[in-house]
Amino acid sequence: MNYLLSWIIWLPIVGMLAIAFIPRDKSELIKQISAVVSGLQLLLAIYLWSIFDQAVGTFQFMERAEWIPSFNITYILGVDGLSLPMVFLMALIGFIGVFVSWNIDKAVKGYFSLFLLLNTGVMGVFLALDFFLFYIFWEVMLLPMYFLIGIWGGPQREYAAIKFFLYTLAGSVLMLIAILALYFTCGKTFDMLILMETAPIALNGMLWWGMSAIKVIWVLLFIGFAIKVPVFPFHTWLPLAHVEAPTAISVILAGVLLKLGVYGMLRINYTMLPDGVFWFAGALAVLGLINVIWGAMCALAQKDLKKLVAYSSVNHMGYTLIGMSAVIAASTMNGDNLISAQAGMGGAVFQMFNHGTISAMLFILVGVIYDRAHHRDIDGFGGLAAQMPIYTAFVAVAFFAGLGLPGFSGFISEAMIFIGAFPVFKTIVIISTLGILLNAAYFLWAFQRIFFGPANEKYNDLPEINTRELFTVVPLAVITLILGIYPRPFLDMISATLNVLIDSVVSLGGFTSAF
Amino acid sequence: MSNLNSLAHYWPELILTVTILVAVISDLIYRREHSINVAWWVLGGLTLTLFAVRMGGSNVSHLFMGTVASDPFSNFFKVLIILSTALVILMSFNSNELKDYRLGEYFSILTILSFGLFLMVSAIDILMVYLAIEIVSIMSFFLAGYLKKNPHSNEASLKYVIYGAFSSGIMLYGLSLLFGLTGTTKFFEMQNAISSLGSDSNLALILSVVFILVGFGYKISAVPFHFWTPDVYEGSPTTITAYLSVAPKAAGFALLIRFFNQVFGDGTAMASESWMAVNNLPWPQLMAVLAAATMTVGNLVAIQQNSVKRMLAYSSIAHAGYMMMALPLMSQSGVYGIMVYIFVYLFMNLGAFFVLIYVQSEIGGETFNDFDGLGWKMPFLGIVMTLFMVSLTGLPPTAGFIGKFYIFASVIEAGPQYYWLVFVGVVNSVVSLYYYIRVVKHMYLVGERSESIGLPSSHLVTLVLIVLAIPTFIFGWYFNPLTDWINQSLVIFQGM
Secondary structure: OOOOHHHHHHHHHHHHHHOOOOOOOOOHHHHHHHHHHHHHHHHHHHHHHHHHHOOOOOOOEEEEEEEEHHOOOOEEEEOOOOOOHHHHHHHHHHHHHHHHHHHHOOEEEEEEEHHHHHHHHHHHHHEEEEEHHHHHHHHHHHHHHHHHHHOOOOHHHHHHHHHHHHHHHEEEEHHHHHHHHHHOOOOEEEEEEHHHHHHHOOOOOOOEOOOHHHHHHHHHHHHHEEEEHHOEEEEOOOHHHHHHHHHHHHHHHHHHHHHHHHHHHHHHHHOOOOOHHHHHHHHHHHHHHHHHHHHHHHHHHHOEEEHHHHHHHHHHHHHHHHHHHHHHHHHHHHOOOHHHHHHHHHHHHHHHHHHHHHHHHHHHHHHHHHHHHHHOOOHHHOOOHHHHHHHHHHHHHOOOOOOOOOOOOOHHHHHHHHHHHOOHHHHHHHHHHHHHHHHHHHHHHHHHHHHOOOOOHHOOOOOOEEEEEEEEHHHHHHHHHHHHOOOOHHHHHHHHHHHHHHHHHHHHHOHHOOO | OHHHHHHHHHHHHHHHHHHHHHHHHHHHOHHHHHHHHHHHHHHHHHHHHHHHHOOOOOOOOOOOOOOOOHHHHHHHHHHHHHHHHHHHHHHOOOHHHHHHHHHHHHHHHHEEEEEEEEEHHEEEEEOOOOOOOOHHHHHHHHHHOOOOOOOOHHHHHHHHHHHHHHHHHHHHHHHHHHHHHHOOHHHHHHHHHHOOOHHHHHHHHHHHHHHHHHHHHHOOOOOOOOOOHHHHHOOOOHHHHHHHOOOOOOOOHHHHHHHHHHHOOOOHHHOOOOOOOOOOOOHHHHHHHHHHHHHHHHHHHOOOOOHHHHHHHHHHHHHHHHHHHHOOOHHHHHHHHHHHHHHHHHHHHHHHHHHHHHHHHHOOOEEHHHHHHHHOOOOHHHHHHHHHHHHHHOOOOOOHHHHHHHHHHHHHHHHHHHHHHHHHHHHHHHHHHHHHHHHHHHHHHHHOOOOOOOOOOOOHHHHHHHHHHHHHHHHOOOHHHHHHHHHOOOOHHOOO
């Protein structure tokens, strides 16, 4: 399979074209095709994982084709230990998402076409190694997302959809400026592999109106990615979009789309602007801390269960930022502590993956109760544990995983992040552990209000979670548990790549002369 | 080249002249209810003209004693003009507004207008420039007021006349100043004369540049010469609005590029990447500020509109602003960017107007609310309109993105001194998303979902929309043919 990566990216488009030829009233067939296509994609992703060489830290399965030679635009794909977990995550969540959306009955054809298009866009971002291609995929995601929130969403869907669209577009046009600036200053190429080598040298010492070019480009890219993460203060689109989006779209949004921002920073900012990493690491850690505390506090205040889960995403992504900032520990001036850099970066990538599975699980479970009770008011339930014991058990698993209980994967990644960042950002790490406490507070408090206490008679005959819903939750719960007990396979997969990344950041960056 | 010899290189215009005569005469022969058939004669003539233009190849010649140039650069814009004229003629078949009027002379005037545009894109003598602009203006006045029973259309025409007369008067004054300073009317001789002028005449030069910009700015509806645009665009028949927003604008840009590069560019550095303004005149800075103002004003006012037609009118001002971004650079890639932009703009903007015309005739209105639920009712129309809106916003993978990409790239290439302009540009494209997506919102998110009624009732509508939608989509991710063609068309700026 020479074109394995292309297949993974374009398979959903094939499915979308197939759906286009099916009459709109055959909604079962449309759903089945979507399921088959995403199932195949998941199999390909697993196959990719199985033949991926973990010992190699550079890109594998590279594909390269001429595209627009006059502007030096090439079709380049490749996968490494950073993108592989994300590809797997997207394939998994994409597959589960089809089943989560099974009871969609409004314009089924349009929904699944857009769903598959979204899948292609996300996969493309993770696998593209040409900056132009990367940008195209990055933008291709926006329109399907707009429609999926805007047409199939909740009561405030129009506002949520346009807010999401405007925020992300504002970020990505800044990214476009940065891409073009890199193109013209670093040898007129969009090839990321070349840019990774030329950019740190070409930009060294370059000044634009008295500001370092590295800082300018860093900030432009950072804002673009930060809006996706979302980093405080760019996070306000997120709770709204999450709450209004249909369940499956919230699942994709939290499970995969938020990772695009962090992935972009690691893939682009860290490799092309290593000097900027040293300049910005402190700010990154502080922003991460704000995300952690702010997200947790907001979650604590929510009455809407879905909003609570949405804010928990803000909180969880904050840990990732703190972990990423630990990379500077490996430089000589920060103590030459390679182990902590590895722990921090590994924890960040692991946290991305874990948040993908855990938040997907949380959103699916919120969707389950919403489908039955038609509201998500935390105080409006009570004593559900008696009515829905299996559901309660799964929510318990998801909540415990979310609050970082040992035994679940979230604990490992958060612990790695704290261990990694502690040598360099002691105060920040100490304060951010408070976030864990707040995490436990809002999850447990919500759990208590929904499942314990006097039973609400209105919900005496709520049906138990059904097989289809179990089918969507169980794989995620199993992954969370397995990786919580034995995280080795995952860490082995990413470590070689992260070592190369840490090494390049430390060896190319940190020249204070650059500023 | 002498007048007689020139005729051999003047086939496209000669064919177009014959087409005009045929149109006028055939209009006399047809009865009133059949006068729409004149369109077929005109379309035939335009096809022949297109062939003649393409036959011109890469020849560069200066015709009629150096007043008109025939070169790949003008050929590029001539193709654009032919395409937009032909498409607008096809659009006119389905226009509800035009049904009550005799259409023969409408098509004849449209053809004369395109002849004027041909002159505009190839003029290299300020007298010819003035003549071309006047032909275009006067024909546009007729067409804007073509709906003689409609007071809005009359108002549009009158406003257009007053603004047009005023701005061309000022431009004429600027041109005469320039003539007084240089003693010639030909672009190239002017350039030589200006570079040998002392710096004491800079004030007069700046004054003439500003006055000339009034005339050109009026044609491309740049701020602050844009005040006529919304009212004229709203009052005119929608087909003419579509035409005015594309063809004269393209020709205006061609003229601007040619005039400023050949008269005010630094002659010694013609073939290099970026050129200096002659005598260090500050016109690049002036253009940059105008560009920023144009797109910002266009966008901010477009947001507030309730009529889609008016929204498209204001947004066309914003698009002129994006294209103007590349003018101050005086670089080849800047001109290149403008050419890419104007070419893709032709398809997406005509497409948007065409859908609007169809909605006007089927639903009977042009406000956002008239688009409610359209995407469900007419899926094909909804999808192509979404494509045009997304493309006008400049999102990949549509052609509009490529246009913006080339413009932004050329500005960034020019170095950090214009980064602020790119910043204004990208912020404006985000702003434009708001009102373009509003159309999409009304088509899909607002209003009842109703049963689909399938394709538009007329096959011609479907066909033309497909013809417009395909390039809008394809050029979004495969634009090699387009860029190759433009590369060849830029020959005048490389070799001379």
